[in-house]
Amino acid sequence: MQKKNLITGTGRRKTAVARIFLHEGAGDIIINDKPINDYFPSEKEILAWQKPFHLIGVSHPDSKYNATIKVSGSGKSAQLDAVVHGVSRALADLSEENEKILKKNGMLTRDPRMVERKKYYLRKARKAPQYSKR
Numbered sequence: 001m002q003k004k005n006l007i008t009g010t011g012r013r014k015t016a017v018a019r020i021f022l023h024e025g026a027g028d029i030i031i032n033d034k035p036i037n038d039y040f041p042s043e044k045e046i047l048a049w050q051k052p053f054h055l056i057g058v059s060h061p062d063s064k065y066n067a068t069i070k071v072s073g074s075g076k077s078a079q080l081d082a083v084v085h086g087v088s089r090a091l092a093d094l095s096e097e098n099e100k101i102l103k104k105n106g107m108l109t110r111d112p113r114m115v116e117r118k119k120y121y122l123r124k125a126r127k128a129p130q131y132s133k134r
Contacts, residue, residue, distance in 0.1 A: 007093050011086025013111055016074035018082035020067060022090045027066035031083070036062075036069070045080055052088040052107050056098045085110060 009020040031039040040049060053061035069086070071079045088107035092099040102108050116125040123129060 007090045009086040009088070009090030009093065011082040011084065011089060011110075013081035013085060014074045014078040014114060016071060016078040016082040018069055018071040018079065018086040020069050020083070020086040020090045022065055022067045022087070024064065025066040026063050029062055029065070029067040029069070031069040031071060036067075040076075040080055040083075048080055049083055049087065052084060052091055052102060055101050055105055055107065056091055081111065 005023050007020075007022045009022070011018040011020065029036040036049065037046065040046060050061055053059075053065075058064050067087075069083060071083060073079075074082075084107065088102045092102050092108055099108070118125055121129075
């Protein structure tokens with residue numbers, strides 16, 4: 001979905017939802033009113049959110065794109081995966097070539113694994129109460 005150089009994408013993982021608003025410009029990538037390197041400080045996390053940009057040939061995403069990202073739900077790890085998914089979907093909207101590259105590398109596939117719901121009578125999703133013979 002494009003609107004005056006604004007590219008949007010929505011990423012999801014478990015119960016985390018990330019809304020990405022991406023546009024060209026030399027600037028900053030902000031997540032929940034914090035710089036992205038403060039929100040995801042470790043080297044592993046930085047490499048993870050930059051991966052979609054590297055795949056399409058942008059080596060320094062913070063010098064080519066501005067982004068505002070709103071992420072909520074779940075934990076930091078799932079939020080990171082939701083951000084990566086959302087950024088990938090936004091970049092795929094830019095061109096067909098980007099979409100082919102990202103799809104080939106599995107960046108556009110939503111991870112369907114969710115927590116199984118708790119059932120009545122059980123202690124957790126599958127853990128049953130202890131069996132008593134007498």
